[in-house]
Amino acid sequence: LPAEALRSDLRFLDPACGSGAFLVRAFHRLVAAWRRENPRTQPSPQMLKALLHQVVGVDIDNTALHLAAFSLYLAMLEHLPKDVLKGEAFQFPTLIGEPGKDQGRSLWRADFFDERIDRCLGDGDGFDRVIGNPPWGEKTSSKLAIAWCANRELPVERSHAAHPFWWRAMTFCRPDGETAMLAPAYATLNAAGTNSFLGEFVRRYRVRAVVDFTNFRRSLNEGVESEIAALFASPDAPGSAHRIVFASPKKDRDYLVLGAPVIGSADIKYLGLSELLGEPELWTMARWATGPDIRLIRRLRREYRSLADVVRERHWHMGHGLRINNAYPVPDLPRLEGITTSSFRSWSIDPDTIKPFEHDKWQPGCLAHVAEGLGRPLALLHHSPARDEDNSFGPRRLRAAWLARGVAYRNSFTGVFADENDADALKWLVAYYNSALPAYFLFMTSPRWTGRSGSVLDKDVAELPFVVPNDVTSFYRKAVSLFDEISIALATLDGRDESEHHLRYPRDTAKLRQWLSETRAAIDEAVFASFGLSEPERQLVNDAMRFTIPFFHWGDAEARAGKQDVLATEEADAQALSGYARRFVSTAEPVLAASGKALTASFWIEHAEPLAVAGFTLGARSGLRPPARSHIPVSETLHRLDQELLHTKSGSVFFRRQVELYLGDTYYLIRPNEGRFWTETCAMEDASEAIAAWITADRDGRR
Numbered sequence: 294l295p296a297e298a299l300r301s302d303l304r305f306l307d308p309a310c311g312s313g314a315f316l317v318r319a320f321h322r323l324v325a326a327w328r329r330e331n332p333r334t335q336p337s338p339q340m341l342k343a344l345l346h347q348v349v350g351v352d353i354d355n356t357a358l359h360l361a362a363f364s365l366y367l368a369m370l371e372h373l374p375k376d377v378l379k380g381e382a383f384q385f386p387t388l389i390g391e392p393g394k395d396q397g398r399s400l401w402r403a404d405f406f407d408e409r410i411d412r413c414l415g416d417g418d419g420f421d422r423v424i425g426n427p428p429w430g431e432k433t434s435s436k437l438a439i440a441w442c443a444n445r446e447l448p449v450e451r452s453h454a455a456h457p458f459w460w461r462a463m464t465f466c467r468p469d470g471e472t473a474m475l476a477p478a479y480a481t482l483n484a485a486g487t488n489s490f491l492g493e494f495v496r497r498y499r500v501r502a503v504v505d506f507t508n509f510r511r512s513l514n515e516g517v518e519s520e521i522a523a524l525f526a527s528p529d530a531p532g533s534a535h536r537i538v539f540a541s542p543k544k545d546r547d548y549l550v551l552g553a554p555v556i557g558s559a560d561i562k563y564l565g566l567s568e569l570l571g572e573p574e575l576w577t578m579a580r581w582a583t584g585p586d587i588r589l590i591r592r593l594r595r596e597y598r599s600l601a602d603v604v605r606e607r608h609w610h611m612g613h614g615l616r617i618n619n620a621y622p623v624p625d626l627p628r629l630e631g632i633t634t635s636s637f638r639s640w641s642i643d644p645d646t647i648k649p650f651e652h653d654k655w656q657p658g659c660l661a662h663v664a665e666g667l668g669r670p671l672a673l674l675h676h677s678p679a680r681d682e683d684n685s686f687g688p689r690r691l692r693a694a695w696l697a698r699g700v701a702y703r704n705s706f707t708g709v710f711a712d713e714n715d716a717d718a719l720k721w722l723v724a725y726y727n728s729a730l731p732a733y734f735l736f737m738t739s740p741r742w743t744g745r746s747g748s749v750l751d752k753d754v755a756e757l758p759f760v761v762p763n764d765v766t767s768f769y770r771k772a773v774s775l776f777d778e779i780s781i782a783l784a785t786l787d788g789r790d791e792s793e794h795h796l797r798y799p800r801d802t803a804k805l806r807q808w809l810s811e812t813r814a815a816i817d818e819a820v821f822a823s824f825g826l827s828e829p830e831r832q833l834v835n836d837a838m839r840f841t842i843p844f845f846h847w848g849d850a851e852a853r854a855g856k857q858d859v860l861a862t863e864e865a866d867a868q869a870l871s872g873y874a875r876r877f878v879s880t881a882e883p884v885l886a887a888s889g890k891a892l893t894a895s896f897w898i899e900h901a902e903p904l905a906v907a908g909f910t911l912g913a914r915s916g917l918r919p920p921a922r923s924h925i926p927v928s929e930t931l932h933r934l935d936q937e938l939l940h941t942k943s944g945s946v947f948f949r950r951q952v953e954l955y956l957g958d959t960y961y962l963i964r965p966n967e968g969r970f971w972t973e974t975c976a977m978e979d980a981s982e983a984i985a986a987w988i989t990a991d992r993d994g995r996r
Contacts, residue, residue, distance in 0.1 A: 301327035303347065306414065307425035308405045308462050310350025313361025315424045317368045319348045324372050338377055341369050342386045349420070351401045351410060358400050362388045365399070405461060406437035419467035426475045427458035429519070448490050453480045456490045459524070463498060466528050471501070478507045478520035482576040483740030492573060495566060499531040500524060502538040505580060507744050508848055509544065509554055520744060535566045541580045542946075544848030546862055546967065547939070551947055555939070558951030559970065574738060581841055582737045583978045589830050590737055593758040597824065600722075601755035607718070609711040612662035613751045614702040615650075629663075631701030637675055639692040639727055641780040647700055663701050666710035671699030672719040674707040674726050677748040678736075680846075689842055691735065691749075693726035695719055695776070707754045717773050718761050724772045727813070728820040731757050733834045736842050743845060760823060768819035775812050775819075782809060829977060832876070836974040844969055861969035865905055867920050869971045870896040874907055874917055876976035877983075882915060884984050891915035898966065902928060903935040905966045909983070911958040934963065960987075 303326075305319040323344045327336055336344070345365060352358050366385050377383055390398030392409035403410045414420075431451045438457035442449050449456045455476050466472045481491050482505060494500070506513060506521040513521055539562045547555040562579045569575055578587055604611045615629075629650050636646035673696070678689035699710050711719055725731065736742055739753040762769040782805060821831050844861035874894035881892055890911050895918040898905040934952065941947045952963035960983055964970040 299323075299326040301330055301344065303421040304419075305348045306420040306423045306462075306465055307348075307350045308423065308458055308465075309425055309427045310352050310361050310400065311354070311357045311426070313350060313364040313400075315426070316348045316350050316361060317364050319422070319424065320345060320365060320368050321371075323347060335374065336372060338373060338383060341372055345369060345386060345388070346397070346399050349399050349401075349414065351403055351405050351414075353402070353404050355402055358389050358402055361400055404435060404437050405458065406435065406441045414465055419470065420465050421467055421470040423462045423466050423470070423472040424474060427462075428454040429477050430454050431480065448493050450480050450490045453477060453490075456481070459490075459494065463526065463528055468528055471525055471527050473523065473525045476522050476524055478505055478510075478522035479740065479744050481522055481524075482507075483744050489573070491576070492570065494526070495531070495537065495569060497530065498526045499529050499535060500526045500537050502540065503576075504556070505539070505541045506554060507580065508542065508845075510745075511849075512544070513554075531566055533567055536563045537566065537569070538562075539564050539576075539579050543844070547947065547949065548848075553941075553945055553947055555947040555949050557949040559975075577740045577744065578737050580743055581845065583833075583974055584981060585829070585833055585974060585977045586737055586837070589826075589833055590734065593734065593824065597758035597760050599755060600757045600759040603759050603761060604709060607711070607715065607761070609709055609715065610662065610666065611707060611709045611755065614704045614706045614708060615660060615663055616704045629701035631663075631703070632673065632706075634675075634677075634703060634705045637673070637692065637706075638694060638783070639675075639679075639690075640694055640723065640776070641783045642673075642694050642696055643783075650701060663708065666699040666708055667701070669699050669710045670713060670716040670719050671696045672709040672722045672726075673702055674709065674722075674754055676705050676707070676750065676754070678732060678742070678842075689846060690729065690732045690838075691726055693723040695723045695780075705748075707751050720773050720776045721761060721769060722759070724776045724816050725759065725820050725823075726757075727816070729817045729834050729838050730820050730824065730826075732842065733837045734758065736837065736845070747846070747849065758824070762823050766823070768822040772816050772819040775816055779809060779812055782812075829876075829880075832973050833977075836972045840969050840972050840974075861967065863968050864900065864966050865898060865968050865971040867896075867898060869968060870898050870905060870907060870920070871917065872973055873971045873976045874909075876973040877907070877909060877980045878915055878917070880977050880980035881909075881984050885911070885987075889913070893918065896920055897927065899928065902931060902966055904931040904963050905971065906931075906961060906963050907971075908959050908961045910960075911987075931963070935965075955990075 299322055301323055303323065305316065305323075307313075307315045307319075310316055324336060324341070327340065327344065328334075348365070350358070350361055352361070365388060369385070373383075386399075388399045390396070390401055390413070392401060392403050392407065392413050396413075398413070401410060401413050403413075431453055433454040434449060434452045434457055435454075438454070438461075439449065439452065442457050442460055445460070447457075447460045449460075455474075459472070459474065459476065462472050462474065482503070502523075502525045504523040506523070510520045513519070540556050540560050541562075542554040542556045542560050545555065545557075547557075564575055564579060575587070578590065582590065598606070601611065603609075615631075630647055631650055632642060632647060633650075636643075636648075638646075673694045675692040675694075678691050680689055697716070699708070702708055709719065709722060734757060735749050735753055738756075739749045741748060741750050741753065821834070826834070840859075840861040843859040847859045847862065874896055878892045878894050885891065891914055893910045893912055893914065893916045894907065895910075896905065896907045898920060938950045938952070939947055940950075949965075952961075954961040954963070962979060969975075
């Protein structure tokens with residue numbers, strides 16, 4: 294609600310007001326609006342009391358209500374002159390009341406779902422703004438709340454307390470008003486199926502915007518890890534062409550300086566309602582995926598079966614590992630030997646790390662699956678991605694290992710076992726899972742990885758696109774052969790291989806690790822080939838591994854002071870800008886060629902400058918000009934522009950705008966001088982948007 298749109302006659306409701314933080318802020322803004330409407334006039338005590346009654350709160354907690362009343366009294370005092378306070382006639386208004394006993398109060402002690410409150414809140418034909426932070430927590434809804442929603446057939450995700458508040462809050466919002474409240478992001482956005490709370494909510498009401506603060510889950514509530522989303526919705530029904538503004542701000546260098554979230558232009562997407570209803574996973578993908586990423590994910594899902602489907606088709610067996618069962622111990626369980634999470638290693642398990650489990654109380658269902666796989670070829674798929682040893686912030690990959698004879702394992706793994714004749718196919722599965730493609734796919738699609746714990750779930754693993762190529766295919770044989778070589782190399786690294794095989798591998802540890810890294814890259818290429826990835830699609834995956842995933846984990850780290858930069862947060866250089874420019878041209882020119890046009894690219898970048906510039910000129914020939922030389926007026930202008938691009942309306946959230954400039958036939962992009970803004974993935978998306986703008990301008994005769 295921008296200050297210029299605020300009127301002093303607006304009414305506010307907080308249905309779970311607690312100690313009144315939102316109401317106090319609303320009251321101050323009403324007073325500011327009144328002062329703007331009545332310049333050079335001080336509000337009288339009577340006017341302040343009237344404004345105080347325009348902010349209404351409900352809460353079941355009596356102590357919280359008294360704190361809210363006290364806070365509102367203090368807020369009122371800030372606007373009263375001292376001579377009024379000295380007068381004997383001045384009294385604070387009575388704010389707290391109970392339904393059925395009192396009238397004309399601002400703070401009501403009641404359950405928001407007690408329908409007696411309707412008469413208390415009904416005066417004035419609804420509220421212009423319903424605001425607040427309703428209660429959270431799974432299975433914490435009151436019986437009244439559950440019954441209220443059930444009587445109206447309104448879905449509530451896992452009896453989450455916040456969702457009933459959203460449903461009921463909308464009934465008190467004026468037709469031209471808006472509800473703006475917080476919600477638990479994980480339970481709301483990540484479970485947004487057709488019959489879920491959010492799926493039904495966006496179908497009934499016009500949701501204007503959703504701001505997903507999941508990337509700040511350890512920062513916004515001090516001492517509490519929580520995923521927060523802010524929803525903005527009006528009571529009127531949306532049209533089929535309605536689009537929702539979705540913002541997912543990131544922890545970046547601006548955040549380290551300002552200590553507040555910064556919503557940049559790259560963090561904002563416009564999601565079509567029809568798309569969201571048909572593909573609710575877009576809520577998760579929109580956090581980090583670009584348009585080209587989403588198109589690649591859709592293609593993989595469309596053209597390839599899931600891992601779960603392949604497992605069923607080949608008569609393999611897949612399930613999660615052992616879960617502790619203290620409540621219902623199963624007697625006479627055998628002592629099991631297996632792999633712990635801490636002793637796990639990708640590719641090949643060190644036999645010395647297979648040891649008896651200390652615990653012997655396991656859930657029967659998972660115990661049966663694990664026991665059935667003992668002694669058979671086993672692929673272990675770990676749910677937590679791991680860092681490279683030489684860089685604490687990435688890139689992270691998923692991890693898998695193969696065992697010729699299966700052992701027991703905990704529930705942080707998904708296990709896939711098969712018969713002896715499918716051993717090579719399981720090796721292929723392990724090579725695939727250790728490659729870049731599954732890490733890319735699950736980072737973009739798993740609500741758990743980017744939304745809560747930094748790991749994935751069994752169901753995420755099961756939904757991976759997977760294919761077992763024909764066993765005579767060159768890349769399949771190559772991957773299996775490289776897998777065997779990696780296993781021998783790791784045995785060499787452990788000092789376990791006493792055969793002549795170890796003579797083929799470097800004895801120096803550093804050189805051996807380098808060989809392993811190069812071999813892993815070769816397996817990546819084999820996996821890319823098996824899924825028919827084009828060169829631009831491979832670049833999408835590689836950019837995510839080099840920039841996006843390390844950037845996410847860099848921002849997710851709790852210790853921020855003095856953090857080592859990653860490629861995404863480091864300054865871009867001429868090589869990065871050159872790669873960006875070439876990819877932009879190669880993406881745009883096939884479309885422009887139909888009209889006989891081509892692009893010439895140029896760029897400007899300097900060390901320690903806050904912004905970098907890329908320009909693209911329409912003409913008859915394509916090419917890339919050398920970087921523009923340092924120019925003091927340009928540098929000074931960009932410094933001033935950088936200061937103008939960052940702005941705020943509240944002090945608690947900032948916005949960073951993006952500059953796109955059209956001068957004749959030249960299109961300029963001005964972005965922060967950070968690697969993440971100048972990747973080839975960004976170039977693909979920027980080129981697509983520029984082409985659309987050029988085509989529209991030509992059609993409308995504006996260029």
